[in-house]
Each structure stands twice: as structure tokens, then as C-alpha cells.
Amino acid sequence: MADLPLLNTYGRLPIVFDHGRGPWLYDTDGNRYFDTFCGIAVSGLGHAHPAITQAIADQAARLMHCSNLFHTGIQQSLARKLCDISGMDGVFFANSGAEANEAALKLARLYGHNRGIHSPAVLVMDRSFHGRTLATLTATGNRKVQAGFEPLVSGFVRAPYNDLDAVSAIARSNPNIVAVLLEPIQGEGGLQVADPSWLQGVREICDHQGWLMMLDEVQTGNGRTGNYFAYQTFGVTPDVVTTAKGLGNGFPIGACLARGEAARTFQPGHHGSTFGGNALACAAASAVIDTLEKDQLMARAREVGDRIRSRLEQAFAGADYVRSIRGIGLMIGVELTSPCAELVPLAKTQGLLLNVTAERVIRLLPPLTLTDEEADTMVDQLIRILRLYAADDRQSPRSNEGPKGSQTP
């Protein structure tokens, strides 16, 4: 596959997929694989969900696109649904997570300028991930994502995640901060879960300083943590929230939602997108929300997530190669004591598609539609593969370090 006419941006496994159904993907040779991470938190209702397929087909037959110089009923109704769910006052529709975050970053700068801050800065976190555009890769707390793309965008200040003293110190020393952007659970950063008291403390600092609290829920949103947005689980309300990924179950759509003064900041001409809020994308997202609600899938994410985590905790209690099992709902990380990228090709030979992030964290993001039986199939496979991997490691050891523990806020 080396000579394919594709720019070389991904390290891909040599599998060609043809179709999917629920948590399963089928390759062109007819082999079946269990997809444990849903295209990185995208197909939250599973592959080829009939309600989404039908909604897209019906909308395609009526109207796929018209300019944002006009209204469509489907865009209006999706905006209303999202605002009702989130408590926000308005939505800007984009096509991806990075674009939703770009909208938030532009909104924050404009909000700052409106308040007389002419060099506004946004506070972002170590180990964060916000996308691959120039502004969002600058916001991202990972040098690997930034290296080679300098000069980076100005106007970002960084703090360690879950460290309220660091945020307070920056609030005292930097008058140019206008907003903070953070993920309630860092996905790419290795399933780091925010401490609820840290989030509440950041909220208080934002209120005191007049900063916008902006949450990147591109990965955590759309029901995955047991509520539509993770902030509803943590008991804080942001001023701006962004999402994408599971919003369209595979149809590209992103959204930047805002409330209060933040929602009144953009005026015509400040921001835009040809395809943002496209009728087809809105029909897909609207059907996703209806299905999440009708089938009570958010409660299900919490229930099946607890089942998966407790089975993994039981299986690996005392295993010296597992450092921690953590997460909320169907966003679960299994952190090993040493880098484990080799697990991915090994799991593939066993029919399991795995994602490893931050070098040593197996990230499980299965669909919210998972039955108990499917969840058990996934867990049984993972346990078997990890034990195989660890036994192999004992024959030719990798480096082992650090304590083992489990954290489930």
C-alpha cells in the first residue's frame, strides 16, 4: 500500500474496510473486527445506524445544501435542540472539531477586544489536544503536534492540568487573558480526567476575572460520559462549549455553542463557513440527538461503562503491568506501565481494533449502543490480548515503572 496517491500523514494499518454494522467493521476480504474506539469517538451509535442512514437519505432527497445567507428548518431545529440540551443561547456550526475550536478562539479574541484588551490571550493546558489547524495546534499541549510548523500563533499561555494554583497565579500576573480553553477529560492526552473541584475553581476564577470558560467537548460530548456534555456530569456550566466527532455519527459536523455575553459577541461578517450547518449534516446530527434520547443511550453509556471498567479492574487487580484504569461512561483508559503501541497490530490479528494514546494508554471509546453481550466480547478479547502481551513481555522485557492504582471520579 506504500505507493498509494495519498499524502503521508497517517501511520495506517494495512486493512481496507468495506462496511460496518454496530461495533463491527468488515474488511474487503470479509474479515470482521470489533471496533473499540468508533473512529476515535465518532460513531457513537455504531456503524450504519438505520435511523441516521434514513435521516441522511431523506434529507438528501429534499435539500443537501443552501448558503448560510438563508435559513433552513433543519439547521434551526438542530440549533434549538442543542441549546435546550446544553443551556447555551446560540450555536455556530462548523465541519470539524478543529474548526469548532477556531470559532471559539476567534470569539474569545473578539470578546477581549470588545473589553479593550488589544493583545488578548487564551489560557490552555499541558497535554491538551485541540486540533491541527495553526491556532488549534498552538493551543495543543504537545510539542510533537507543533514541531515543524513554527512560527506558531501568538496569544496562548499554558498551565498544568488539574492545578488550580497555577491558574490563580496566571490570573494574578497576566492581564491579557480573556478565556480558558480545556477538555473535561483529555482524550489524546491519555484519558486524564478533570478533578471536579478544579473545574469549579476555574469557573470561579473565570467569573472573578471576566474570562470566558471554554470547554472543548469535541471528544467528551454527545452522550459519551452519561450526559450529553461532560460538564453536566462535573456540575459546571461553561460560557462556550465546542463539539464535533459523535455529533453526526460519522457525518462531518462541528459546533461552537455560547451563552450570555459570549453568545452576543459575533456579528455578521465576523466568522463563517460555506458548509457549516449544511442541511445534510444537520439532519444527521438531529437524528443522532433524537436517537440518544429515544433509546436512553446516555444512561446506557454510564451503565455499560461501569460494567466494562469493573470487569477490567477485576481482571487486572494485582497485574503489575497495568498502572491505572480510569474514565467516565464510555470513555475509558487502561494505562500500562510501559509504552504499548505494539498492542495495536497484535490486537488486529485477533480481530480487535485498539487505539493507544499518550504512548501507554489503551483508549476505549465503544459505541453507546453496545449490548452487555457485545461489551463482554470486547472485554474478554482485551483481557486475553493484554495477558498474551504481558506474558510475551516477561520473555523479552520492556521498561516497567510506577505504582498501580485506579481512579474513577
Ligand SMILES: Cc1ncc(COP(=O)(O)O)c(C=O)c1O
Ligand atoms: C478534544 C479534541 N479537540 C479537537 C479535536 C480535533 O477535531 P477534528 O479532528 O475533528 O478537527 C480532537 C480530535 O481528536 C479532540 O479530541
